[in-house]
Amino acid sequence: MVVKVYGPFYASPKRVLVxxxxxxxxxxxxxxxxxxxxxxxxxxxxxxxxxQVPVIQDGDYTLYESRAxxxxxxxxxxSQGTDLLGKTIEERGLVEQWLEVEASNYHPPLDNLVIQILxxxxxxxxxDPKIIQESEEKLGKVLDVYxxxxxxxxxxxxxxxxxxxxSHLPFTYYLANSMEKEYMIxxxxxxxxxxxxxxxxPSWKKVLxxxxxxx
Amino acid sequence: MVVKVYGAAYASPKRVLVxxxxxxxxxxxxxxxxxxxxxxxxxxxxxxxxxTVPLIQDGDYTLYESRAxxxxxxxxxxSQGTALLGKTIEERGLVEQWLEVEAHNFHPPLNNLVLHILFASALxxxxDPKVIQESEEKLGKVLDIYxxxxxxxxxxxxxxxxxxxxSHLPFTQYMVTLLGKEYLIxxxxxxxxxxxxxxxxPSWKKVLxxxxxx
Ligand SMILES: N[C@@H](CCC(=O)N[C@@H](CS)C(=O)NCC(=O)O)C(=O)O
Ligand SMILES: N[C@@H](CCC(=O)N[C@@H](CS)C(=O)NCC(=O)O)C(=O)O
Numbered sequence: 109m110v111v112k113v114y115g116p117f118y119a120s121p122k123r124v125l126v127x128x129x130x131x132x133x134x135x136x137x138x139x140x141x142x143x144x145x146x147x148x149x150x151x152x153x154x155x156x157x158x159x160q161v162p163v164i165q166d167g168d169y170t171l172y173e174s175r176a177x178x179x180x181x182x183x184x185x186x187s188q189g190t191d192l193l194g195k196t197i198e199e200r201g202l203v204e205q206w207l208e209v210e211a212s213n214y215h216p217p218l219d220n221l222v223i224q225i226l227x228x229x230x231x232x233x234x235x236d237p238k239i240i241q242e243s244e245e246k247l248g249k250v251l252d253v254y255x256x257x258x259x260x261x262x263x264x265x266x267x268x269x270x271x272x273x274x275s276h277l278p279f280t281y282y283l284a285n286s287m288e289k290e291y292m293i294x295x296x297x298x299x300x301x302x303x304x305x306x307x308x309x310p311s312w313k314k315v316l317x318x319x320x321x322x323x
Numbered sequence: 324m325v326v327k328v329y330g331a332a333y334a335s336p337k338r339v340l341v342x343x344x345x346x347x348x349x350x351x352x353x354x355x356x357x358x359x360x361x362x363x364x365x366x367x368x369x370x371x372x373x374x375t376v377p378l379i380q381d382g383d384y385t386l387y388e389s390r391a392x393x394x395x396x397x398x399x400x401x402s403q404g405t406a407l408l409g410k411t412i413e414e415r416g417l418v419e420q421w422l423e424v425e426a427h428n429f430h431p432p433l434n435n436l437v438l439h440i441l442f443a444s445a446l447x448x449x450x451d452p453k454v455i456q457e458s459e460e461k462l463g464k465v466l467d468i469y470x471x472x473x474x475x476x477x478x479x480x481x482x483x484x485x486x487x488x489x490s491h492l493p494f495t496q497y498m499v500t501l502l503g504k505e506y507l508i509x510x511x512x513x514x515x516x517x518x519x520x521x522x523x524x525p526s527w528k529k530v531l532x533x534x535x536x537x
Contacts, residue, residue, distance in 0.1 A: 157468045158428055169413055173427070176419035184412050201386050201395035208388035211426060213373055253372045 115161025119278035119322035129311040131189035206264040206272030217246040258298035330376025334493035346404035421479040421487030432458040473513035
């Protein structure tokens with residue numbers, strides 16, 4: 109029985125895909141077209157009542173929220189593929205800390221930039237320069253903290269690649285490639301080296317190759 | 324060596340306190356006065372570079388982000404005090420799912436209500452009725468999904484109390500006591516029963532002795 113992942117073309121589901129590749133877990137994908145509103149179909153809402161992707165089905169087990177799904181698989185297949193949670197409970201604590209930083213400090217301003225710069229034009233909505241400016245400032249401050257942290261350890265949670273780094277891949281891909289904001293990474297030496305490292309992992313390249321750049 | 328928790332008076336640190344009480348872990352608290360800007364002092368920023376509370380120190384181990392800290396202690400003291408992660412990996416997966424729902428769907432609109440209704444004047448920005456209305460609508464929709472979920476299981480992740488429920492305590496306390504929005508809970512039968520249950524746990528009553536979160 110292979111894992112089924114809904115919505116592989118979008119960014120948040122790519123967190124799950126890259127995790128499954130790192131853990132050497134077989135999966136199949138089921139496309140969901142957000143632009144057609146398929147995530148609000150009653151059948152889909154039975155699986156994911158908030159109407160978002162990703163969702164996974166694994167036998168009769170259903171789970172949503174990308175950062176919950178990656179934790180689940182990292183734990184379930186602890187000794188298969190790349191170890192993504194650190195070796196000790198203390199290392200895992202730091203993985204959790206940086207996963208939370210990604211979700212609560214890094215993601216919200218970056219998500220605003222993505223919506224304002226990439227999606228507003230696509231959806232025919234006006235974009236708001238004030239939100240863009242404020243979000244860029246916030247994100248810059250977060251990246252300054254990352255720069256300092258990454259000057260001391262190779263990855264966010266320590267000297268090992270983990271879910272904390274992996275969780276940054278899909279949305280940072282936008283930042284580094286699609287929004288003319290790559291200087292936010294390039295201007296910070298350690299952040300830049302870190303991004304080169306994690307974005308060149310075979311797992312991420314495979315996800316991009318099979319499912320395209322996130323949009 | 325007891326765990327040191329910084330900022331016990333505020334809401335997010337209370338997630339950590341209630342978890343430590345449930346896990347029967349000894350702790351002491353170190354006050355941080357946000358209104359005096361103590362969270363932006365260089366000494367504090369060395370420990371927590373983003374300048375927020377909570378932060379814990381446990382021997383020479385330092386950790387921040389409330390939902391990371393509670394996961395750490397729930398795991399470290401798995402077989403002490405209340406089990407908060409479920410019994411199987413699948414149950415833990417559901418605990419993680421509802422912890423994420425709390426963080427991404429429930430918390431942001433509620434936090435907006437807290438900021439605009441309670442703190443706008445203290446923080447010196449105008450409270451925006453449009454934000455208040457939109458946030459209340461969003462929160463209402465989230466609570467409709469909770470109502471449906473809680474009609475099928477006693478707690479969010481299943482028939483066991485977990486971190487997922489615990490994580491809702493501090494900010495939901497604002498909602499029912501200080502925001503005048505208790506009807507958002509009371510009007511939903513299963514949400515209301517769930518709130519009565521979790522907010523009456525001895526652990527939470529004990530934490531409220533540190534004051535209602537503000
Ligand atoms: N916190 C959720 C967020 C998921 C999310 O925002 N997914 C987007 C696609 S990347 C989506 O489904 N958007 C449609 C919508 O929210 O209506 C997770 O990490 O799984
Ligand atoms: N995601 C953080 C949020 C912590 C947070 O927002 N703490 C508030 C007090 S409840 C704070 O320190 N605010 C001061 C500030 O952000 O300047 C966590 O859960 O630990």
